[in-house]
Amino acid sequence: MNENIVYDAIVVGTGISGGWAAKELCENGLKTLVLERGPMVEHIVDYKTMNWDPWDMPYKGELSREDKEKYPKQGRLGWAPKDDVKHFFVNDLEHPYQETKRFDWIRGYHVGGRSITWGKQSYRWSDIDFEANKKDGHGVDWPVRYKDISPWYDKVETFIGVSGQNLGLEQLPDGKFQPPMELNCVEKEFQESLGNNFDDGRLLTIGRAAHITEKTTRFEGRGTCQYRNRCWRGCPFGGYFSSNSSTLPAAERTGNMTLRPNSIVHEVIYDENLKKATGVRVIDAITHKKHEFKGKIVFLCASAMASVGILLQSKSKSFPNGMGNNHDQVGRNIMDHHYQVGASAKVDGYLDKYYKGRRPNGFYIPRFVNLGANTERESFIRGFGYQGGASRGNWSEMVAEVGYGEALKEVLAKPGGWEIGMSGFGEILPYHDNRVTLSNDKKDKWGLPQLDFDVEFKENELNMRESIKKEAKAMLEAAGFRDVQEYDNDTGPGLGIHEMGGARMGHSSKTSVVNRNNQVHDVPNVYVTDGAFMTSASCVNPSLTYMAFTARAANHAAQQFKQHKFS
Template sequence: MNLNIKSAQLRTYDAIVIGSGISGGWAAKELCEKGLKTLVLERGRNVEHIKDYATTFKTPWEFQHAGFNTEKDLAEDPIQSAEYNEGNKHFFVRDKAHPYIQEKPFHWIRGYQVGGRSLTWGRQSYRLSDLDFEANQQDGHGVDWPIRYKDIAPWYTYVEQFAGISGQPEGLAQLPDGDFLPPMEMNILEKHFRERVKQRFDGRCVTIGRVANLTRGWRGRTPCQYRNLCSRGCPYGGYFSSNAATLPAAAATGNMTLRPFSIVSEILYDKEKGRASGVRVIDAETKEVIDFYAKIIFLNASTIGSAFVLLHSTSDAFPQGLGNTNDLVGRHLMDHHFKVGAMGDYQGLDDWYYEGRRPTGIYIPRFRNLGDAASKRDYLRGFGYQGYGEREGWMYTGLTEDGFGKSFKDKLLRPGKWTFWLGAWGETLPYADNRVTLDTTQRDQWGLPLARVAFSIRDNEKAMRRDMQHSAAEMLEESGFSNVTGFDYNYVGGECVHEMGTARMGRDPKTSVLNGNNQLHAVKNVFITDGSCMTSSACQNPSLTYMALTARACDFAVGELKKGNL
């Protein structure tokens, strides 16, 4: 990469994209394919597809610690080590190198590299419905979404047809079907559970997880190999990531310039023109400050990162941060609360097994508060379940039971009992004091203020959690499981890695940051399509919605640019 930083002309592009994760990669692809010379800025190192997946083929015995974390990892990375292991540690930041302040407990999981967390995400891909888009208006929590399902439905289809989402159509209003590749197959116990739940519980559906893993060759990428080592980077392109899919598509146009090690400190604002003129970058390695310029800017630095950039982009016109005329930037931080559910054992089906390591489990869509009396409960919104059935292997018995010789080794080769795990993911309401701010005194190694994060769940979520645990246990018991045990592992905000909501969309500039096209109300050539744009959290995994909103906003932005409105 050659950049002449002395020439403003050579530092001027049609578009700048800040961030290269799931939404940033989509912005890069869409803008480049529409003919815009686009600069993609990534604060971390470069990661090239296949070449930089250093651990992808390693076996456990090739790691120094058999793939597990050490006491040193836990001590030095108390936040990130909850998510990483020895095989993917290099795709997560070091806590000490990237500090932030937990005003209230919040685990900020980060991956600073080209591709961001698209390399390590869980790949569960679900559409939101009008049950979600209308929820704020219906119950008065938060502001009304400026869009409805009909506005985003064609864009869901558009991104599914490129990303490749495998799944089973179910015809549910609360979880719209997508444009699916063939579904992965449930194992025999999961099929049993599906049928028993269908028989015993009206309105509950057990389906295979809808996941961004390919079940057949797709757009030059190879089908999933059922290794379930996705978070190490997939050399086959068997799951969707920026590195395997969108960034190569952007690069193929010849219109993308990718610049890693580029920390965006602020968006530059031209008061006379009433537009953003570009961005200010700190080189992560040299700490040199460089300005880049563009006609439109897509801010996709992730929820907390994007709030940080806006809050730090102060000027005479925006003393509280770019577009922050109403003190809403950074507020209404949301996550999905989880780590609650039930597990149980199943007696029988001993002559059945399965093969491979399928990279998804089962999913039970929301069945609470759907608008009818039967599903209504004493809390707002709802939750869905993810889970799986499996047979215990040698790790469950061989490490805890005594033995030696041929009979003991034969025992280790025989599968153990069937077990089932069922965990819930619940919606968190938007609360104004769940927020991100900038600290006024503490700074990082680049001289930037530290982010302060305050987050907590409230009575509504706590009431929901009781139902999440009870309903999971109830379904397992009614399906013939024994030793059913409920669990609640004291969720801490951020642990789900579904943070969203700090620059929400809305209809009124007085009560929201972005309009229905993800356009900053106060600065029309700045668009934000990562998780920060979310007006409510729903209970579904959100990344597919970020993809669809990004493609939609890019189409709008380029159209406005051609009309001369930007």
């Protein structure tokens, strides 16, 4: 590539946020260079396990002993990676990081990033979320409110396709939805039980998921969800949203995008005389050769912690501690969501009820605590919701007693009984001392400093986890289900895979890193629009919010560009 070209914009990262930045900038006419640190993944062509059946996997989907050695940190989670998707998760040995305190950092370095493997749950924030910091004094005030982001939620939902049901809830604003997926019989019973047994407004609905359930002409090149539930292998039908199937092809169609994989961005270049960023420094992941690419605007969308790392490495005379870090704000206030805590139960009856396909979605119970009146809790602030599902149990629980021969075949041909379970997703507060820094002595194989995590749950989080368990158990028992079991797995921040913060949005550079338009306060031609900009965490999945803010910021940048503000 010609390093003398000055691009109108450079986008770092190709995941949820990077894809949207590329699409909006290119559609606004900006010549845009998109850099991805991992290899190319072409839609459909590179989904090499998309049609695998269980018998195609030599270890029933588990990793070989040799492969397990490559994932010492991600492997401790118990569920990722698996043999059918190991190529979409980074090799921990090749991409190490440090843990002053445990942090489960789940990463995918390839074109599309974690937009290939994400859970597709898509929920809007409300003003309850945007105003929480100001009201209870934790963190800094968001410089935006729901009305500022609502039209961008509309735009994103309309483009990506989100199936779901409008509920009229203040804490969970309605959206532009495709027809909802259907609850099964046990989930409907549970839904009815919540309405009959609780008077605090709690309810159950189908999850709001980025899956196309009704084909329309606006989803160019994409089909409807086929209910295969093989989403994280890559969907050849384009039924769920990913950068690979949606935003990157849209950017490519404009003729304005140049995509360069295997490009590790490690520094934003700052010009002391011009007082602005002029490009990025890159190491080729394969050749280790160093490059510099020039651009008038830079969008950091490398994923929250990676973007924080780039800012910390972007040192200059004006920013000796990293770009935008003259007030020691970069790398602080790291958040995630609670996960791996909840309850499960067995359900009697319904043995004559079946369902067709593998629905890639579950039910959702929106936040119902600390919303006023009889919902208040004394032991913690903020709130949580639940994601879960009911299904017919695994036949393997009966293997020890099924006998052999004809009897064995008969039992294996029938589905088991019904089970139901749910996990809580709860808000983690933004703490100043929950932070990530650059290691002083540990480097990766490209000579770049490793990130060091010092993040932990505190009293509010521990109290909330207790409540998540208690409430889940109470709801399942009220429904009359049996063998109700609470669980709270050994975990810490990171496992929710919703890492946020480190370059938060705010009113001032003294207390935050970016302004209301996602621009670094002191370097306005640098935008940060992945999870790093989040000022608080809410309790809902954040990807829809990343996309809405990214679309908003990219259009702001395009307007500024056309007004020659970045010349």
